[in-house]
Amino acid sequence: MIDALARPQSVAVFGATSDIAGALIARLNGPQLQRLVIAARPSDARDRLVESLRGGTSAPEVVVLDFDAADHASHEAVVDLAFGTHDVDLAVLAFGVLGSQPEFDDDPDAAVRAAQINYVGSLSVGLRVASRMRRQGHGTLVALSSVAGERARASNFVYGSTKAGLDSFATGLGDALRGSGVSVMVVRPGFVRTSMTQGLDEAPLAVGPDDVAEAIVEGLRRGKETVYVPPTMRFVMSGLRHLPRSVFRRLPI
């Protein structure tokens, strides 16, 4: 159960080796945490994460699952294993690829693959998690969206469109789940300094993975449905959303 101070006992992270997922797991790992599902592709990063969670006086039970966001046929089994006979209080969709617009322009298959991961993968996992949570009558699903999904930019519109799909899906799912005891929190970070964005020029209002993790934990405490990181991004995006297209496309973003 998620306790009165918003601390979950049972957490499943899909795409658990992302930098943001790592920072979030570090924040959630405390005496309250009983069970943690690490769903990710096999990798050294996954092994290191699992290793870092062992030991300690109150270490949670760690369940490691092979999970590929693009392999939709496997998702039913992965979500089944993630729940097992337990409740999952908090599920996090932390997987995603950024790609680059020139790459997508040259190789439309890469663009399709990004959509299969960011959008279709989220939909495939999100719907299955929602169904299980609806049956258990409680739980929170956190979807890592992006401000890039709010208005697609010419410089990265394929990525933006995948996040737009995810964001729209998660927001609608949250509304559909009203009254079921299950909630969805959509997290919209701006530029996050992670391995995914390494080598790119930093955008204004850039944040680190730990800032995103902190915003998620604070959002859980406040019962938020939408979280911008940093919070001022909400107002920036509100302005950008309403710019005329002829102006927006000329912006150096």
Next chain:
Amino acid sequence: MAVSDLLATSGSRGVIARGLGRSYGDAAQNAGGTVLDMTALDGLAIDPTSGTAVVGAGTSLDSVMRACVPLGWWVPVTPGTRQVTVGGAIGGDIHGKNHHVDGSFAAHVTWLSLALPDGSVRRLAPGDDLFHATTGGMGLTGVILEAELTLTPISTALVNVDTDRHNDLDSLMAAMVEGDDRFRYSVAWVDAGSRGTLGRGVLTRGDHAASTDVPVRQRGLEFAPRERVGVPALVPRSLLSSASITAFNEAWFRRAPERRRGELEHLGTFFHPLDGVRDWNLLYGPRGFVQYQFVVPNSAAYVVQTALERLRAIGATSFLSVLKRFGAQGPGHLSFPMPGWTLALDLPAAVDGLAPLLDSLDALVASEGGRVYLAKDSRMTPAMMEAMYPRLEEFRALRASIDPHTHLNSDLARRLHL
């Protein structure tokens, strides 16, 4: 549909009974399962000569009091609000200001009828293992349907109250140790507010007033308490600040007389000050609050001061802090009271660092052989539960034997692995 049918046909998420919902935690919540509103079982029959009452589990103590006071009887144990049901009072094995003399609620239950998970209904009495698992069992052994209570005789509707203000915690606690035995009812309000005044308190003690204590015109047995004021629906956040809570505590302290003897207070005024303010819980605003109540043995009395100091250090100022000494331990498996000091705190949930701080207090309380009150808990861990309740294994074994398919379940039970 009968309760026993509901139990037999419960889905995988189980059933839990709910009374008036005054538990601060998740004891009467059941995500994905069934919650039984017991308030329809509100029967009440009082035998005015023997002073026994047979009551439905959903009957409120308020109803019992309104019926029994005019007949010269009082409810044997009452918490700080009348708005709790008899079933909830048994399930939580609640205590009142008279615990050091009269014990907990279950000590005054002569029998109870319980709908068991297998659909059967059994009448249980003290001495039966299942009775003692049910009293304080948080509704997890079955659904309580009815019970018989032994009432307390009174000859007026007034309480003879002595009030003493103490400027520090040591003097307050010394006065309680020294004098509590002379009073049937004793409780202290403690200032958890500002530096320097932390731990000062107001001790109120008393007993039912005899007719001879009371002027003739006040000798009636009327009991018709009314709500005095309501809290507006939209409370400004500023009300929740540490400064305003400190100011409230200051006013509360100043309001009390330094020393007063033999003041006659009405039953409702003495026992249920909070019921005078409707929706007082709204004062905590949208983020709400958590209750934290622990008991430690007399040998670990220092924990009271330590808890107040640690909470003040992070700015978690308790709005209303209540200190009391418990008497002997009852036979309930998961019953909370044990001999020692109990401190109840209301803490604003929004305070940063509250969660780890309460975890550290859990550990301290457990290491001293104390425990946290399940009826108020909303954030403890299963490991602490095991450390604090030595009879938990016995309770689990009994629960497993009568309810192997977990027809009875609650969020509290899931969270703490009861």
